[in-house]
Amino acid sequence: MVNKELLSQGYAILMTITPNYKYRQEFKELAKEAWQQGKGLWSACRVEQILSPDEVESNVEQYLGKIVQVQYEVARIGTYKGMVFLNAREDYKGHFVAVIYPDDLAADFCKSGLDISQLKGEEIRVEGKLELYEAADYEQPEIVVEAPWQVELVDG
Amino acid sequence: MLEFEDIGPNPGRSFEELWYASPDLSKSDGRSRRPHVKLQEEAIDMRASRSLLVGVLLLVVLFSPTIAESGAYKPTAELMEVPVIEVIDGDTIRVKLGWLEEEVRYIGVDTPEDSKELVECYGPEATEKNEELLDQGGSGSSAALKKGTTMVGYWDMSIWIPRVIRW
Numbered sequence: 236m237v238n239k240e241l242l243s244q245g246y247a248i249l250m251t252i253t254p255n256y257k258y259r260q261e262f263k264e265l266a267k268e269a270w271q272q273g274k275g276l277w278s279a280c281r282v283e284q285i286l287s288p289d290e291v292e293s294n295v296e297q298y299l300g301k302i303v304q305v306q307y308e309v310a311r312i313g314t315y316k317g318m319v320f321l322n323a324r325e326d327y328k329g330h331f332v333a334v335i336y337p338d339d340l341a342a343d344f345c346k347s348g349l350d351i352s353q354l355k356g357e358e359i360r361v362e363g364k365l366e367l368y369e370a371a372d373y374e375q376p377e378i379v380v381e382a383p384w385q386v387e388l389v390d391g
Numbered sequence: 392m393l394e395f396e397d398i399g400p401n402p403g404r405s406f407e408e409l410w411y412a413s414p415d416l417s418k419s420d421g422r423s424r425r426p427h428v429k430l431q432e433e434a435i436d437m438r439a440s441r442s443l444l445v446g447v448l449l450l451v452v453l454f455s456p457t458i459a460e461s462g463a464y465k466p467t468a469e470l471m472e473v474p475v476i477e478v479i480d481g482d483t484i485r486v487k488l489g490w491l492e493e494e495v496r497y498i499g500v501d502t503p504e505d506s507k508e509l510v511e512c513y514g515p516e517a518t519e520k521n522e523e524l525l526d527q528g529g530s531g532s533s534a535a536l537k538k539g540t541t542m543v544g545y546w547d548m549s550i551w552i553p554r555v556i557r558w
Contacts, residue, residue, distance in 0.1 A: 237524050238497045246481055246517040250501035262499045276503065280512035300503060300511035364503075 242266050245275020248364055249381040251338060259342070263382050270362075270384070277302060285360065288323035288331035291376050298365045298376070305331060305378065306360040306389060312352065319351055321359065321386075329373045333361040335380045347383035358389040475525050480505045481517025484525065 238258070241247040242265040249266045251259050270277045281302040288307050291298055311327055313320035317337030324330040335344065335351065344351055363378035363385050380386055476492060477485040481502025484495050502521070505514030 237521065238500050240524050241481065241497070241500050241502060241517065241520065244520065246513065246520045247500035247502045249499065251499055258499055275516070276513040279516075280503070 238262070239265055243269055243274070245269040245273075245277050245279075248276070251336075251381065256338075263343075267382065267384050280364075291331050291365065292329075295365075295367065295376050299367060301365055302363065303365045303378070304360055304362045305333075305365075306358065307331070308356060308358050309354045312355050321351075321354060321361070327375075328370075329375050332368075332375060332377045333359075333363075333380050333386065334368075334377050339381055343383050349383055349386060349388065354388075360387045360389050361385060362387075478518060478522045478525060481514065481521045484521070 238247075239262070242249070242262055247266075249262060251262075269275065273281075280300070282298060282304070285304045285306050286298070288305060291303065291305055305323075307323045309321050309323075310325045311320075311322040313322055313327060313332075317340070319335045319337075319340060320327065321333040321335070322330065323332065340351070361378050361380065363380060365376055365378060368375050368377045378385070474487045475484050476487055479485060479494065482497045482500055485492055486495050502517035503511035503514035505511070505518045
């Protein structure tokens with residue numbers, strides 16, 4: 236299957252769109268392996284330096300479309316229609332955010348041992364493709380988290 | 392505090408949301424965190440009309456004597472084999488459905504953009520890889536497409552999963 240090849244060789248990231256669930260767990264495993272092994276874009280497009288939300292926000296053009304690792308203290312956990320936002324700022328508009336869509340939450344996060352509801356005030360590192368979310372009155376850099384391995388709790 | 396009860400079955404991201412989230416419409420609700428989600432109802436309306444059109448379209452394809460005789464188009468319960476006309480980018484191809492051409496978007500994956508408007512890191516490589524995978528059978532590949540359940544392109548076509556077959 237072409238989809239699987241693209242994922243396992245690191246030419247694609249995950250994007251699960253409701254209701255195409257059939258291959259989702261399989262695809263997630265393939266993506267995780269590609270990420271662990273640094274295949275394709277997971278090396279070629281990866282910014283090695285760990286970034287702060289400030290660094291991302293002031294250099295959005297530079298990092299857009301790249302695989303970035305953003306480390307920050309979760310200032311706010313927002314929800315909207317089942318989506319969860321791990322905001323880097325209390326005043327979230329225009330600031331970096333990690334977005335977790337409900338399907339992924341339901342499928343993985345609840346059983347991954349990472350309790351998202353407890354992350355407020357915790358230092359986390361989120362890895363994924365940096366994208367720009369354009370709202371009507373503001374825009375902000377974000378990472379869409381498709382799988383639990385993209386979020387890591389940082390000690391201390 | 393979060394209420395996980397709230398996180399249940401949900402429309403999620405659909406192509407409608409992604410493609411019909413025009414800035415003008417989203418301005419109608421400035422407070423909306425995710426304007427495209429608010430467009431869901433409208434998107435469904437549009438989908439309904441398109442479903443009808445595509446339903447007709449598929450019927451035409453299925454019962455076309457031209458295609459049946461040519462042998463190029465072999466519908467099974469789920470899988471059909473169709474010629475690939477063009478690789479558009481890493482996750483999109485154009486295929487021939489009878490005398491029609493349709494854009495097909497692979498499910499579950501997202502390759503970096505590689506278009507006139509935007510070229511992202513590894514976009515061209517992904518396009519090349521897609522071409523290479525589809526060409527494994529030699530020149531003139533076909534793809535076996537499997538019917539899925541969301542839309543492709545600007546039509547409410549099903550999503551199909553290609554695999555490589557010698558054409």
